[in-house]
Amino acid sequence: MPEDLSIGALSQATGVNIETIRYYEKIGLLLPPPRTEGRQRRYDGTAVRRLRFIRHARDLGFSVDAIRDLIAMAADPAASCSGADAIARAHLKDVERRIAQLVALRDEIARMLDHCGDGTIADCRVIEILADHGQCLHEDHRSPA
Amino acid sequence: MPEDLSIGALSQATGVNIETIRYYEKIGLLLPPPRTEGRQRRYDGTAVRRLRFIRHARDLGFSVDAIRDLIAMAADPAASCSGADAIARAHLKDVERRIAQLVALRDEIARMLDHCGDGTIADCRVIEILADHGQCLHEDHRSPA
DNA sequence: GTCCATATCTGTAGCGTTTACAGGTATGGA
DNA sequence: TCCATACCTGTAAACGCTACAGATATGGAC
Numbered sequence: 001m002p003e004d005l006s007i008g009a010l011s012q013a014t015g016v017n018i019e020t021i022r023y024y025e026k027i028g029l030l031l032p033p034p035r036t037e038g039r040q041r042r043y044d045g046t047a048v049r050r051l052r053f054i055r056h057a058r059d060l061g062f063s064v065d066a067i068r069d070l071i072a073m074a075a076d077p078a079a080s081c082s083g084a085d086a087i088a089r090a091h092l093k094d095v096e097r098r099i100a101q102l103v104a105l106r107d108e109i110a111r112m113l114d115h116c117g118d119g120t121i122a123d124c125r126v127i128e129i130l131a132d133h134g135q136c137l138h139e140d141h142r143s144p145a
Numbered sequence: 146m147p148e149d150l151s152i153g154a155l156s157q158a159t160g161v162n163i164e165t166i167r168y169y170e171k172i173g174l175l176l177p178p179p180r181t182e183g184r185q186r187r188y189d190g191t192a193v194r195r196l197r198f199i200r201h202a203r204d205l206g207f208s209v210d211a212i213r214d215l216i217a218m219a220a221d222p223a224a225s226c227s228g229a230d231a232i233a234r235a236h237l238k239d240v241e242r243r244i245a246q247l248v249a250l251r252d253e254i255a256r257m258l259d260h261c262g263d264g265t266i267a268d269c270r271v272i273e274i275l276a277d278h279g280q281c282l283h284e285d286h287r288s289p290a
Numbered sequence: 291g292t293c294c295a296t297a298t299c300t301g302t303a304g305c306g307t308t309t310a311c312a313g314g315t316a317t318g319g320a
Numbered sequence: 321t322c323c324a325t326a327c328c329t330g331t332a333a334a335c336g337c338t339a340c341a342g343a344t345a346t347g348g349a350c
Contacts, residue, residue, distance in 0.1 A: 006346090008297060018298085019338055027336090038345040040298055053276045060275070061250055064336070074272045081269035085261050088271045092254045095247055102244045105206055109237045116230050124226035126233045127219045130205070131198045151317090153326060163327085164309055172307095183316040185327055209307075 004034075004042040014051045021051065029054055029064060029071070062091055149179075149187040159196045166196065174199055174209060174216075207236055 011018045024030040030051060033041045043051075050071070057067045066087050073084050115125035156163045169175040175196060178186045188196075198219070202212045211232050218229050260270035 006297075007299095017338075020336085022299090023337060036345080038298085039300095040345065049276065057275050058336090060253060070272065070275065073266055073269075074276070077266045079266045081261060081264050081266055081271070084266065084269050084271040085258065088254055088258055088261070092251065092258065095251045095254065099244060099247045099251060102206075102240055102247065106237065106240045106244060108205060109233055109240065113230065113233055113237065116226060116233070121218055121222045121224045121226055121229065124218075124229050126226070126229040127215065130202050130215065131194065131219070151326075152328095162309075165307085167328095168308065181316080183327085185316065203307090 004044050005048065007041050007043070010043045010048060010051065013048055014055055016051055016055050024051070024054065027064065029068060060091075061095065062087075066091065149189050150193065152186045152188070155188045155193060155196065158193055159200055161196055161200050169196070169199065172209065174213060205236075206240060207232075211236065 005013060007018050007021055010016075011021060016024075021030065025032055030047065033043050033047055035041055053071070053074070054067055057070060058064075062070070069087055070084055073079060112126050112129050115129075121127055150158060152163050152166055155161075156166060161169075166175065170177055175192065178188050178192055180186055195216070198216070199212055202215060203209075207215070214232055215229055218224060257271050257274050260274075266272055
């Protein structure tokens with residue numbers, strides 16, 4: 001039978017930093033695990049799976065709050081899938097919005113660079129365009145959140 | 146002749162929050178402006194242009210540090226343009242990297258949703274895929290910074 | 291049992307970029 | 321003169337960690 005894992009072993013098993021694991025516990029994403037007599041944490045297979053779930057969702061850009069919701073839903077296998085679906089769908093929208101912004105941004109910067117010769121600052125298009133939003137193609141570019 | 150602007154008027158003129166303006170001053174992005182007898186800030190046209198420059202660069206996703214460099218360069222019209230060019234070029238690369246990550250991400254989430262019927266959590270693909278990274282198309286997706 | 295290197299513990303502070311508040315003061319018009 | 325509004329400073333929150341300091345536990349070699 002497999003021994004329970006120390007926090008370091010859990011970190012290795014999941015690729016999540018030790019500090020981050022403790023942080024997840026503090027904010028309630030991970031349940032406080034049992035401790036040894038010396039108050040060191042010991043994790044079982046359930047904790048490993050849960051942390052992997054969290055890490056994957058984080059990698060996919062889900063917010064901690066969204067993950068909290070997903071975990072709560074995952075805990076009830078009989079419940080409808082629509083909640084999880086909605087969270088993922090909202091996240092998808094958000095990602096698509098960010099992509100659109102970044103693409104506009106990329107075009108803007110590329111255009112700026114296209115016009116930049118090897119001259120002096122005095123005729124540098126980068127500086128000039130930054131100084132005057134009116135020269136932008138896109139009226140409303142905002143950096144993503 | 147135009148009066149100097151209060152911080153509120155400057156905020157309106159540039160679309161930058163009052164709190165943000167004071168923050169920019171604190172971190173040295175904006176010069177401390179002259180004050181009235183009652184110690185309220187008064188901004189002239191130069192400050193307005195500088196803040197517009199900053200806002201535009203921020204909208205384009207440049208970091209505050211990069212903007213600091215750009216401002217320093219803009220202050221010397223005789224200098225070579227290559228520094229500003231390099232900053233913009235590096236930023237372009239970064240934006241393109243982020244786009245690529247987000248696109249991979251979008252595909253992953255979309256694929257997850259494609260497989261999600263209207264069933265229960267027990268057979269919810271969203272939850273399931275999150276729980277098992279092995280089911281991902283992309284081995285190495287990370288959320289952008 | 292003893293020693294020691296390593297791992298882990300708690301608590302706090304920092305990152306970057308704002309935003310929000312609390313509690314006090316200045317300004318400008320009626 | 322009065323008062324609503326705008327402004328002031330300083331501090332803390334937000335996000336999701338990361339990094340430290342200083343103390344304690346663990347597990348293996350002797």
